[in-house]
Amino acid sequence: MTKTRRDALKTVLGSVALSSAGWAGASAQSGGKFVYANNSPYDNLDPHTIFDTARAASRFNLYDGLYRWVDNPPKMIPWLAESHSVSGDGKVYTFKLRQNAKFHDGKPVTANDVVYSIERIIALKKGAASLYLDAIKPGSTKALDAHTVEFNLSQPSAIFLTTVPDILIVNSELVKANEKNGDWAEAWLARNEAGSGSYALRRHDPAVGWTGRRFVEHFAGWTGQPFDDVEFRTVLETNTRVLGLIRGDYQGADGYLPYDQIQRLRQSPNVQIIDQESMRVFILALNTSKPLMNNVHFRRALAYAFDYDGFIANIMKGSVNRNPGPNPNNIWGTPPGLKGYSYNLDLAREELKKVTEPLRPITINALAGFSESEQAATLFQNTLRQIGVEVVVEVSPWSVVSSRMRNAQTQADIIPLWKSTYYVDPNNWVGELYGTRYHGTRTFSYYSNPEFDRRLDRALVSSDQEERRKLYEEMTQMVNDDAAGIFVYNTKWYGPYSSKVEGIRFSPVSNGQDIRWASLKRG
């Protein structure tokens, strides 16, 4: 009998019961205040419209999901749900909610709140919605009783469970009371909070950030000496964040600072750097739909023309590891021994000789404000010039780049950018980046390969973990053979925290911003 992926997940979930973490009946002592300096603005607190990892703090501290990703490698643990079951055809997921979970206003968390939350996500079509739009139709989710909720998927989905932590539950009564003209209270929830999370919102000022007070009645209980108050501030200037950490003004900051700033922070006795292998792959995304870019020999020439080692050694100061494929090194789905491409201009020239159509200038659209993206573009421009490929470098803010990416015709030929973790499954990377079904939404490549798509379709419905592994490995090999992207490194997360803080639990999904586990060192 084949052990299915669901069976495996159930085993994992069962073994990570809340009681084993010592939460039940746990108590905590007063623990002071934690101030976090973030590089992104907290201009909107709505957990269903914001989805970027930079602002994970408001999603995961103010709100709870049915399950939660913790630690690295990430483990999915029961959260508002204590268990779930899946129907034989893989289309019906039934979750049993905890009896003791409450929202911050004291109202119990019920199945109706879960139903309202998923309906709201689908209706607003923002944030995490793209993970569910194909699988969950409006009105299909049912509350069987106060603590049982049933998701009826339109088709089996092997990744649904891994995306469940992104369904953050809002207090439906409170949100409904603030709806205006059928807006799902989008304006209200941008400035207010309706969650059950570990911290309850006290103040929000879009110009400054937000503060929260520990929710003592949180269902998971508290152990040790957690922080009583948290403050998440927007500090756009990197130098100010770094100096603030050194001075002790901030107890934490975002973990993707430039490496020279990390080295600077290491010198300070007030700061500790927690480093972890993340799941954030730096890619030179190739728009494979455009003339010339749709020629596999040209793409291989590009792949041979990027100086991977030079970039990692000189620009990244050796702070990251080479990642030869689309999936992060630390997740399954990559064929064993995949070497990827290496910098070899002779091989690049050989591939170029096989290109019959005339060359044209290639456009690289780097992300403004992200030095690695801009430096990769410049480095690539130099090496491509050596093989006779002219490059125009454009630098645009992310909003411009992402707007252009909606359409294959407007997306630039090459974009140096990162693919972050939204759920822990290779589909988050190789599947979304190269599947035809994701064109116009989550793809970076507009790659289209019927053989790839056939495997992807199967991988998305299969409940057999070994089959899925094999399929994703084959897909990754195809992407490599077709040079559908240029894969450079997997980001290392260097989380800067006050040396007085302990208990930070990093997960690539919440990026060390899930503060309930942290506390001040005593003594």
Next chain:
Amino acid sequence: MNWLSLVANRLIWFLPTMLGLLAIVFILSRVVPIDPALLAAGENATAEQLQQVRERFGFDKPLPVQFLRYVLDVAQGNFGISLFTQQPIIHDLVARLPATLELTLVAVLVAALVGIPLGVLCGLNRNSWLDHILRVVTVSGLAVASFWFAMQLQFLFSMKLGWLPLSGRIEGFPPTPVTNLMVVDALIEGDGDMLGDALRHLALPALTLALPAAATVVRFTRNGVIGVINSPSVAYQKAMGFPRRVIVWKYVLRMAMTATVTQLGLIFGILLAGAVVVETVFDWPGLGAYAVRSILQSDYNAVMGFTLCTGALFVFINLLVDLLQAAIDPRGAT
């Protein structure tokens, strides 16, 4: 011309000035390669939903029609909704304006209090060692990049000496505002600790903004004093036996101030623009920081709102300057 007609004369120009500004800002916002409907609808919107958004916001209409609609909305105080804060932009601007005004006013005040006396001293002691030293200092003040100067101040006063806070407007999260001018609120509340805290937080960003402003004030005051000090009227006052102190600080300064006052008005506008950088470095929650975030997120309505707000302020300050000049020298009130 009396003051009323002066104000009326200036206000006549207010409308075409703002309309011109509106047109420029609107056109710029439409040439940037982003679909505003896509930003409003969200990245997962279907083609049908995008079309609905286009129709709802009028993005499907010709540009002149869109412009007219925008002008009519602005005339009613409706700048639109911020795509990211989901709040009316007018609310966002009103919430942030006091922080920028407080910072800019303090910077102008510092620039005037430091720059005018130094300018007078330089003018009275033309080509002396003091004049030469201040010339070097003022040229340097104009040349130095404000973000670099801000970081040096942070490094010295916050990191090395530990005298002043690194960033922010007040320690911790700001209290519920009364006027949202921290110094004024502290005075209203009679809260000495808060007043000290607010002033300490103001010091470095205000100093950063004030340096180039003070340099300009020194140069213009100096030139004004030099122009006046050798005039027949001053010679007459000397002949009348007025004390030098009275001649300088009462008569010379008043006559020399016309150009300086004009400059202070211009400086105010320049500082509003300069606050974009300084607010970012010092994490100052004002209009400048809002503009930076809006630009980075391509929140066009917000960017247009910021530009109009700043433009209107600039025009208003210039009106005040004209009135002040008329008070100083009624001959120029035309």
